[in-house]
Amino acid sequence: MANGSAQKMVQATAVLEELGFNDARVTTAGPNGEIAAITVAPADWERAAGEAAAEIADRLKKLGFRYVALDLETSSS
Amino acid sequence: MNIKRQRLADTLRDCGSVVVGYSGGVDSVFLARIAVDVLGPDRVLAVTGKSDSLASWMEDTAREVAERFGIPWLEVNTREMLDPRYAANPSNRCYFCKSELWDRLHEVAEAHGLTTVVDGANADDVGDHRPGSAAGAERAIRSPLLEAGLTKSDIREWSQELGLPTWDQPAAPCLASRIPYGLAVTPERLREIETAELGLRSLGFREFRVRHHDETARLEIHPRELTAIDGHRESILQCVRKAGFSRVVLDLQGYRRGALNEALNPASLVRLESAG
Numbered sequence: 324m325a326n327g328s329a330q331k332m333v334q335a336t337a338v339l340e341e342l343g344f345n346d347a348r349v350t351t352a353g354p355n356g357e358i359a360a361i362t363v364a365p366a367d368w369e370r371a372a373g374e375a376a377a378e379i380a381d382r383l384k385k386l387g388f389r390y391v392a393l394d395l396e397t398s399s400s
Numbered sequence: 401m402n403i404k405r406q407r408l409a410d411t412l413r414d415c416g417s418v419v420v421g422y423s424g425g426v427d428s429v430f431l432a433r434i435a436v437d438v439l440g441p442d443r444v445l446a447v448t449g450k451s452d453s454l455a456s457w458m459e460d461t462a463r464e465v466a467e468r469f470g471i472p473w474l475e476v477n478t479r480e481m482l483d484p485r486y487a488a489n490p491s492n493r494c495y496f497c498k499s500e501l502w503d504r505l506h507e508v509a510e511a512h513g514l515t516t517v518v519d520g521a522n523a524d525d526v527g528d529h530r531p532g533s534a535a536g537a538e539r540a541i542r543s544p545l546l547e548a549g550l551t552k553s554d555i556r557e558w559s560q561e562l563g564l565p566t567w568d569q570p571a572a573p574c575l576a577s578r579i580p581y582g583l584a585v586t587p588e589r590l591r592e593i594e595t596a597e598l599g600l601r602s603l604g605f606r607e608f609r610v611r612h613h614d615e616t617a618r619l620e621i622h623p624r625e626l627t628a629i630d631g632h633r634e635s636i637l638q639c640v641r642k643a644g645f646s647r648v649v650l651d652l653q654g655y656r657r658g659a660l661n662e663a664l665n666p667a668s669l670v671r672l673e674s675a676g
Contacts, residue, residue, distance in 0.1 A: 353613035360649050369630050380652035392618055392649035395637040
């Protein structure tokens with residue numbers, strides 16, 4: 324089933340909110356938009372890269388993203 | 401293990417004299433070292449195929465180990481990058497690279513009067529997606545380690561016994577393997593990958609890949625080393641940007657290698673704790 328790009332972003336943002344990342348933004352990266360790139364606030368970064376990483380990756384991949392990754396730049400830097 | 405050692409010696413004697421495809425990796429370094437033992441230095445020549453896809457630290461390892469262990473060695477330039485079938489980066493890219501490499505090595509063998517070209521493929525390589533091995537099969541390349549049934553862990557164990565510095569070196573495929581299939585392999589992209597990976601190595605990381613997605617670098621770092629990122633986000637970001645990427649992202653699945661046969665030294669992370 325095809326999942327449109329805009330719809331995937333909305334769903335991905337909702338998943339992150341559910342996991343407690345309220346200010347997270349999801350964009351795509353890569354020449355074919357194959358990466359879901361997540362930007363979070365500095366205070367949230369280490370949790371996203373650490374204890375929450377596996378669950379974020381798992382749930383966003385299910386939405387149809389090939390790669391799920393965290394931007395090293397945070398929303399305020 | 402003793403039977404495998406005997407079989408390896410027998411296989412090498414059966415080859416007569418050899419040109420070893422010698423990348424500076426665990427397997428080819430070990431094979432060249434044993435070949436010199438079994439056949440003597442006059443019947444062995446280790447040859448490194450040099451191109452933009454060979455990391456310079458690998459080339460250094462190849463040269464240093466050859467010097468230190470008395471392995472006759474030379475370097476030849478390979479021109480896979482000029483082959484558009486290679487540069488377009490199809491999923492069988494390795495086939496075109498290996499075809500070029502083995503053709504050059506056959507020339508070297510002929511020029512030096514050596515009979516057989518051999519590679520470092522081992523028993524664990526059977527069954528992987530390895531389009532490059534078809535190029536070897538077409539060109540009568542023999543794989544003595546595989547023929548003797550030696551696995552990667554056998555090779556690491558025996559390498560350690562022999563004092564080879566490569567015994568615990570992480571798997572190190574060529575730099576082009578960091579570029580997703582379909583995105584062209586260019587000298588510039590390979591340089592960016594190499595610069596970014598050297599930077600991360602100097603920060604203390606050991607098991608990781610910098611995947612090249614054009615403007616974006618996607619870092620795959622082994623879960624074991626992920627905790628070491630804490631507090632170093634900024635220095636990692638700067639180091640990868642300096643290599644030429646405008647965006648740097650951390651893959652949340654990390655770098656996972658299928659067959660991890662050995663426990664790598666966690667002390668390698670100590671430097672990272674104090675970096676930055």
